[in-house]
Amino acid sequence: xxxxxxxxKKLVSLPMLWIFLVLCLGLNGAIVISGTYGMNxxxxxxxxxxxxxxxxxxxxxxxxxxxxxxxxxxxxxxxVLATRNAQSFLKSEVAVNVxxxxxxxxxxxxxxxDKMKEKYEKLQGAVETLKQQEADLSVYAADIxxxxxxxxxxxxxxxxxxxxxxxxxxxxxxxxxxxxxNHTEQIVYSxxxxxxxxxxxxxxGLLIVIMYFVILTGLSLFCFFSVYDFSGIWDSSVSxxxxxxxxxxxxxxxxxxxxxxxxxxxxxxxxxxxxLTLVFSLFGAxxxxxxxxxxxxxxxxxxxxxxxxxxxxxxxxxxxWEGYFFAELLPTSLWFYSxxxxxxxGAVSLMPWHETIxxxxxxxxxxxxxxxxxxxxxxxxxxxx
Amino acid sequence: xxxxxxxxxxxxxFIALEDITLEFENGVYGLLAPNGAGKTTLMKMLATLLFPxxxxxxxxxxxxxxxxxxxxxxxxxxxxxxxYYKNNTPRQFLxxxxxxxxIDVKVVEEKIEQLLEMVSxxxxxxxxxxxxxxxxxxxxxxxxxxxxxxxVLILDEPTAGLDPKERVRFRNIIHNLAKxxxxxxxxHIVSDIETIANQIVMLRQHKxxxxxxxxxxxxxLQGKVYEVPAESENRETGFLLSERQSxxxxxxxxxxxxxxxxxxxxxxxxxxxxxxIYRDGMEG
Numbered sequence: 001x002x003x004x005x006x007x008x009k010k011l012v013s014l015p016m017l018w019i020f021l022v023l024c025l026g027l028n029g030a031i032v033i034s035g036t037y038g039m040n041x042x043x044x045x046x047x048x049x050x051x052x053x054x055x056x057x058x059x060x061x062x063x064x065x066x067x068x069x070x071x072x073x074x075x076x077x078x079x080v081l082a083t084r085n086a087q088s089f090l091k092s093e094v095a096v097n098v099x100x101x102x103x104x105x106x107x108x109x110x111x112x113x114d115k116m117k118e119k120y121e122k123l124q125g126a127v128e129t130l131k132q133q134e135a136d137l138s139v140y141a142a143d144i145x146x147x148x149x150x151x152x153x154x155x156x157x158x159x160x161x162x163x164x165x166x167x168x169x170x171x172x173x174x175x176x177x178x179x180x181x182n183h184t185e186q187i188v189y190s191x192x193x194x195x196x197x198x199x200x201x202x203x204x205g206l207l208i209v210i211m212y213f214v215i216l217t218g219l220s221l222f223c224f225f226s227v228y229d230f231s232g233i234w235d236s237s238v239s240x241x242x243x244x245x246x247x248x249x250x251x252x253x254x255x256x257x258x259x260x261x262x263x264x265x266x267x268x269x270x271x272x273x274x275x276l277t278l279v280f281s282l283f284g285a286x287x288x289x290x291x292x293x294x295x296x297x298x299x300x301x302x303x304x305x306x307x308x309x310x311x312x313x314x315x316x317x318x319x320x321w322e323g324y325f326f327a328e329l330l331p332t333s334l335w336f337y338s339x340x341x342x343x344x345x346g347a348v349s350l351m352p353w354h355e356t357i358x359x360x361x362x363x364x365x366x367x368x369x370x371x372x373x374x375x376x377x378x379x380x381x382x383x384x385x
Numbered sequence: 386x387x388x389x390x391x392x393x394x395x396x397x398x399f400i401a402l403e404d405i406t407l408e409f410e411n412g413v414y415g416l417l418a419p420n421g422a423g424k425t426t427l428m429k430m431l432a433t434l435l436f437p438x439x440x441x442x443x444x445x446x447x448x449x450x451x452x453x454x455x456x457x458x459x460x461x462x463x464x465x466x467x468x469y470y471k472n473n474t475p476r477q478f479l480x481x482x483x484x485x486x487x488i489d490v491k492v493v494e495e496k497i498e499q500l501l502e503m504v505s506x507x508x509x510x511x512x513x514x515x516x517x518x519x520x521x522x523x524x525x526x527x528x529x530x531x532x533x534x535x536x537v538l539i540l541d542e543p544t545a546g547l548d549p550k551e552r553v554r555f556r557n558i559i560h561n562l563a564k565x566x567x568x569x570x571x572x573h574i575v576s577d578i579e580t581i582a583n584q585i586v587m588l589r590q591h592k593x594x595x596x597x598x599x600x601x602x603x604x605x606l607q608g609k610v611y612e613v614p615a616e617s618e619n620r621e622t623g624f625l626l627s628e629r630q631s632x633x634x635x636x637x638x639x640x641x642x643x644x645x646x647x648x649x650x651x652x653x654x655x656x657x658x659x660x661x662i663y664r665d666g667m668e669g
Contacts, residue, residue: 002484013472183468187529190432190462191485192454382434 003193007204010178011171017208020170021216024163028220031155032227041144042227047075048142049232057236059086059137082143082242089241089253090131095123095344098252102347105248112321115350122352123344126257130239133259138237140262145242148228149254154339156224157269160217161338164277165331167216168209169284173297175205176288185292185382195378202285202370209281213274234263247346256342257352265342272341275359279331282366289373308332325350329358386410387431387537387567392440394426401426404440405593407586409537413563414596415578416571417655418588419663424571425465427588428541431569432462444537458487461535465542465571467526471515475506475525478514479532486533500528503558519546527558538562540570544577556581575656585655589662603653606640610657611648613637622648626660 011017055066064084070076099120103113130136141148176198179185189195238261243254260268284301291297308330315323327333328348334355337348341355351357387409394402402423416424429435430442433449433456442449449456470478476497483493501510504524514522523546530538540559544552552574559568560581569586572578578585578599585602587594595602610626615635623641630636639645640653640661 002490006481006484010470179468182470183466184470185468186429186432186434186464186466187462187468187482187526188485189434190457190460191482192458192487192533193485194433194454194457196454197485379436381436382429 003197003200004203007175007197007200008207011175011204011208014174016174017171017212020167021212024159024167024216025219025223027163028156028159028216029223031151031159032220032224034155041147042229044075044078044144045141045148046229047073048079048139048144049229051076051079052139052232052236055139057139057233058134059083059139060134063139079142083139086137086241088131088134088136090127090136094253095120095127095255098344099123101250102247106316106347107319108321108347112325112350116347119344119350119352123255123257126352127255130237130255130259133237135237135239135259136241136253138240140233140236140238140240140242142242145240146244149238149243150339151228152224153269156220157273158338160213160220161273161276161335164209164213164216164273165280165335167212168205168277168281169287169301170294170298171209171212172202172205172281172284173288173291173294173301175201176285176292177294177297180292181294189382198289198374198377205285206278206281209277210274213277217270217273230262234266235261238262238265245340245343245346252346255344257344260342268342269338272355272359273338275363276331276335276338279334279359279362279366282363282370283331286366286370286373289370289377305332309336328354329361331362334358334362386445388443388446389427389431390441390443392427392430392437392442394423394430394435395438400591402430402588403591405588407593407596409567409569411563411565411567412583413559413578413581414567414569414584414586415582415599416569416586416588417575417578417659418571419573422588423591424588425541428462428539428569428571429464431537432460432464432539433457458533459536461530461533461538463523463526463530463540463543465545467522469514469522469525472513474511474513475501475528476510478525479529482529483532488533496532497528500531503531504528505554520548520551523547524551527555531562536566538566538568540568542572543570544572544574552577575654575659579655587659587662594662599655602655602658606653606658606661608650609640609642610651610653611639611641611645612651613639613645613648622646624661624664626657 051067051070054070055063067080067083096117099117103116108116179188188197237259239254239256239259241253244251245254256265287297287301287304291300308327309332311330312324312327312333315321315327333348337345337355345354348354389405389407392402392405393400405427416427418424426435430437436450444452444456473481479497479500480493483497488496501507504527506521506524506528509517509521514525517525523543527540527543530540544555547555556577559570562568563581570578582599584596585599586596587602611623613622613636614633615628615637622645623639626638626640628635628637638651638657639648640657644650
């Protein structure tokens, strides 16, 4: 515990940590107030939020009636136009059909096509549940749902996860390069704690990464929700008919494996983002442990990360589907598809809960590899300092 | 007792140390060898930073690799290149290392104070080390090596960067410390160990040459060292060890089997032996 405190102190006193945080907050602030989503959108959303507290979140005749009785305001007509006579579009076999479109679009055949069909048959079950709950009749943010969902989960959330993952890797590389950079490896590793101090270093690194994530996410979301009022729509379903995923020219419905309200989806996304950040922390720790040089380590990370990004593309091009579906479980792929987490993920995945299983798998794999790395490090020569 | 049994260290095909066997008991051991002879490799192996390719190092009969932290608990090590955290003060740095050495929190501050006093750094204890001279840093290095009151103290070139006054003070510190512990120190500077080392360990061509008392080491040149006036006709005789100025002009110190003309037999010192053993073609 004593050593952990010292290691945390070392990291907290690092000026770059705070500079990086300020830069990330600046970028996230710019995303929040960026041009396309100006004040009109914010005002309209605020009106929706306020209105649905009176009308309820489920669209239909009752909703239409209640809305029509609402006082005349600037945004009322827009909301009426968007929600009037809303009907459920969820029909039988609709998910299976989406699966077949994707199979033909990607040219997937044989075993992998069967697996893909199986996944969409399972999704059909989830769609039936969504249908029973009339999830697609949930108002969410009405006709600005897609824009707001994209702004929050595609732009801001992805920015936060990207920044956190990048920070996690850089911090871990710094943690493991610190002693070498200061020529203190020999002194530190010849003490009672010796090379095992790397465990405290990893612990301190992970704690700082989580602290960083909490501060960055907290402040960025505070900024976002100060501009955009979500207060009335938290209980809306994210599978509202206004929400969709752009997929090769198609508008794919936003179907999740279980019904999610905006609130529960938001929490689940936060949890997954933390896990992804921890995966990248361990990824950075592993490279740091092998390399013990911050700069070289970062170059190595970039090279590996680029390889991970390129692998699914290459595999898909040459039709190595086992390689393709494996590569889509790599941390970079999981990060890339973060705006679509908890949905079917289209042709990226063969199984339900792809991102959840992928992240848990990655955490376990990286913990094991880092443990092996630590064991190797314990008997490795400390040649130069 | 610390024993080195037939230890060899290889890096690929390069043999850094070959079949070294040594035994260390309480006292000062001066490791004397030119650069590249394997001094630092041996010290790093004793500090568990390097692992022998073959052979074993034992502490009280048990392999130090098996003892692990139990062995490092009685170890103090000052590396050749002493690294430090530039933004730390000596006190902060020593606190961190005290934590790594699992020194009881209750005694840490008192221990640090004692050591800072021992190395005369009390006044600078709370100044950032980035502004320290080489000598001051080396003193911090000595203090950190002593934090856990080690039974085995390994100092790799500890006098590098110290001025003559500091060097004398260092010798006194080591002399006092060596009463109840093993002190192994390497140096190029023969005078550093001549007066304080109980045993001199010499390496040549990556092998152990000797581990003897300074007196025995000097015996190797007994009856072979002469001082010859520089103007002497026989000035080319033997191996030139050094020159010095005397009242009668320059005097050459030579080592040779037969007495040179005008040569005066003198008692060999450690430096003579060092220069003779590691003469051209005979280095590490």
